[in-house]
Amino acid sequence: MDFGTSDFKFGPITCGDTPRVLQNRGYFPDRDSIMMRALNQAPEIVVGDDVPLYLQSSEDLTSRLVYPMRNGVIDRGDNKAWRVVNEISRFGLNMFRPKSEKDFEGYYVVASLSSVSPRYMYEGLFETMTEAAKDGLVKAATVISQPFAVAIGHGVTTCVVVESGHGNTQVCPISSYPIRSALVAVNRGGGEANSITAEILKDLGYGDLAREEAFVRRVKEDLGLLPLNLERAVKAAKDSPSKFRAKYRVPGTRVEVDFAEKSWQRFLIGEYVFDPENELFQSYITRGMPRPKDVKMGDTVFEGTLDFGEAIVRSVERCPVELQPLLYKEILLSGGNFSWHPPEKLRDFATDAPTKMKILLKEKGIKGVSVKMTENPQHSVWHGCIIYGYAVPEDYRWNWERMEGWLPVAA
Amino acid sequence: MLFQGEGTSVRVVLLEESLWTNRQAFLNSIMKASALAGKSNRTYLALPKTAASLTDAKLFHERGVGLFTYDHRSVEEALPARYFEITTMSLPQTDRVATDQFENEIQELRSQIDILERTVQGLSEELLSLKRVRPPEASTSSSAETPFPTRAPPSIAPIDDLPTFFAGNPWVEVLSRRGGEEARVAR
Numbered sequence A: 001m002d003f004g005t006s007d008f009k010f011g012p013i014t015c016g017d018t019p020r021v022l023q024n025r026g027y028f029p030d031r032d033s034i035m036m037r038a039l040n041q042a043p044e045i046v047v048g049d050d051v052p053l054y055l056q057s058s059e060d061l062t063s064r065l066v067y068p069m070r071n072g073v074i075d076r077g078d079n080k081a082w083r084v085v086n087e088i089s090r091f092g093l094n095m096f097r098p099k100s101e102k103d104f105e106g107y108y109v110v111a112s113l114s115s116v117s118p119r120y121m122y123e124g125l126f127e128t129m130t131e132a133a134k135d136g137l138v139k140a141a142t143v144i145s146q147p148f149a150v151a152i153g154h155g156v157t158t159c160v161v162v163e164s165g166h167g168n169t170q171v172c173p174i175s176s177y178p179i180r181s182a183l184v185a186v187n188r189g190g191g192e193a194n195s196i197t198a199e200i201l202k203d204l205g206y207g208d209l210a211r212e213e214a215f216v217r218r219v220k221e222d223l224g225l226l227p228l229n230l231e232r233a234v235k236a237a238k239d240s241p242s243k244f245r246a247k248y249r250v251p252g253t254r255v256e257v258d259f260a261e262k263s264w265q266r267f268l269i270g271e272y273v274f275d276p277e278n279e280l281f282q283s284y285i286t287r288g289m290p291r292p293k294d295v296k297m298g299d300t301v302f303e304g305t306l307d308f309g310e311a312i313v314r315s316v317e318r319c320p321v322e323l324q325p326l327l328y329k330e331i332l333l334s335g336g337n338f339s340w341h342p343p344e345k346l347r348d349f350a351t352d353a354p355t356k357m358k359i360l361l362k363e364k365g366i367k368g369v370s371v372k373m374t375e376n377p378q379h380s381v382w383h384g385c386i387i388y389g390y391a392v393p394e395d396y397r398w399n400w401e402r403m404e405g406w407l408p409v410a411a
Numbered sequence B: 001m002l003f004q005g006e007g008t009s010v011r012v013v014l015l016e017e018s019l020w021t022n023r024q025a026f027l028n029s030i031m032k033a034s035a036l037a038g039k040s041n042r043t044y045l046a047l048p049k050t051a052a053s054l055t056d057a058k059l060f061h062e063r064g065v066g067l068f069t070y071d072h073r074s075v076e077e078a079l080p081a082r083y084f085e086i087t088t089m090s091l092p093q094t095d096r097v098a099t100d101q102f103e104n105e106i107q108e109l110r111s112q113i114d115i116l117e118r119t120v121q122g123l124s125e126e127l128l129s130l131k132r133v134r135p136p137e138a139s140t141s142s143s144a145e146t147p148f149p150t151r152a153p154p155s156i157a158p159i160d161d162l163p164t165f166f167a168g169n170p171w172v173e174v175l176s177r178r179g180g181e182e183a184r185v186a187r
Helices: A034-039 A048-054 A058-064 A079-095 A119-134 A146-154 A190-204 A213-223 A230-239 A260-274 A279-286 A308-316 A324-328 A353-363 A380-391 B023-035 B057-063 B093-131 B136-141 B171-176 B180-186
Strands: A007-010 A020-023 A107-113 A138-145 A158-164 A169-175 A184-186 A247-249 A256-258 A295-297 A300-303 A331-334 A371-373 B002-005 B008-014 B042-048 B066-070 B075-079
Touching: A007 A079, A007 A380, A020 A048, A020 A079, A079 A107, A079 A119, A107 A119, A107 A146, A107 A380, A119 A138, A138 A146, A138 A380, A146 A158, A146 A169, A146 A331, A146 A380, A146 B171, A158 A308, A158 A324, A169 A308, A169 A324, A184 A308, A190 A213, A190 A256, A190 A260, A190 A279, A213 A247, A213 A260, A230 A260, A260 A279, A260 A308, A260 A353, A308 A324, A308 A353, A331 A353, A353 A371, A380 B171, B008 B023, B023 B042, B023 B057, B057 B066, B057 B075
Parallel strands: A107 A138, A158 A331, A184 A300, A331 A371, B008 B042, B042 B066
Antiparallel strands: A007 A020, A158 A169, A169 A184, A247 A256, A295 A300, B002 B008, B066 B075
């Protein structure tokens, strides 16, 4: 089970290469409403594909539609979020409950959480699995971190995994085990790219559209560029804007965004994700764009403006010196926030995430590195969970110090 | 009477005197003689010349049986016998050599198949042991601690059934040693 920010990916080994995917969310219908009373059939919580069938007024969505893993961490007292996790886990397990239960003793469940998840989240998941075990669905459970699962899924035993999602980015070295003491977390992810895209849209005169998150995300994905070198790219785009000009039209509508003379701003979107310290961003921050802040979540401090190159260097330098060159030779980038595709005609100015990461590391004096995107970023965490569950011996018991092993939950 | 020589055999059936004049008994004798065709190359019936006049040459011809006639002076081949291939007789020398060669080759192939079967069996066992996820030391590491329920070792599952992302993944081996390292240290 991969509890991602947006999606819950799950399924047993028999699913093959592709897991089942549901939106990681739950809806709490208003059971006091007249309609729900009349129908007398609304459940307390709805997960899975049925959620749209129960959605009520859009005003209620904020409080009733709960995405439990928005930042990779659930507050200890956030009962609604934990209810969703409990319900969606049970939903997934029931979906694959064998028809004949003659020899079925329950699944060995491997769940994956963000590497910054505090201990109480592990305990919460084990509690969920213990509840499911009462129905015979689970025999033993374990929880592994998402970067560790990515390394397993990718088949690399010594590497640095950089996992960047919507809310944050985690840098985790792996050497047969995750090196937890070297974990570096950055409070910046795809959400920050959305923020600066919204600011740019406002400046371009699309303030009304900039309020719609889904629209902003589409503009970011279609028009955003990751520069090889920000200053050089901006200068070139200002000198000949027609070469860099781009438009985005929302399919099936008359809505169109045209960057026109401001097409150089396309480069700000990608750069802000990788290195927000550039002075070009200062004017947006001065005008109210929230600056990524250092925050403490659980036991981990997330630095807000640390550039990704520096984050990797800090993480690797917390490891033994002998290991450091081996780690630099295998840097894995995972997560949708690294999905940047430079147009062929702009190859001299725009690039992809691995190349940008090499440039940032080179600026720090680290050369000869190998940076790769995971082959299957959407499913690599789930692949890692499946391999872990298959390979780890069943008598390797859960240990809170090493945070690994099986916890028997069946009565 | 059977005569053999130069790779050919000839059988001669002498009829008893009592049967010479009994037509039915005579016909039965011809039938029996014709039934011997195939056991020798040629089959003849031998009759005195005086009795031969009673015989029907067409009958001999149809059955492929020859006729010898005799009196106190001479023996003559009144009707020639048809040549039949012998099924039970030993093969000519050239065929025998070829047969021997084939038999030797079959024997050789059988022994080679035996060797291959043993080799495949050995490799199969070796592959299974390599795929074995739980090393022997892992199973002894903490078994005394609690009677944790065991499941079938993953190595039982044939590699063909696994998803493609398992192929060549070094983590399968690394993770299968979990617990084993600690047991070794403890010892």
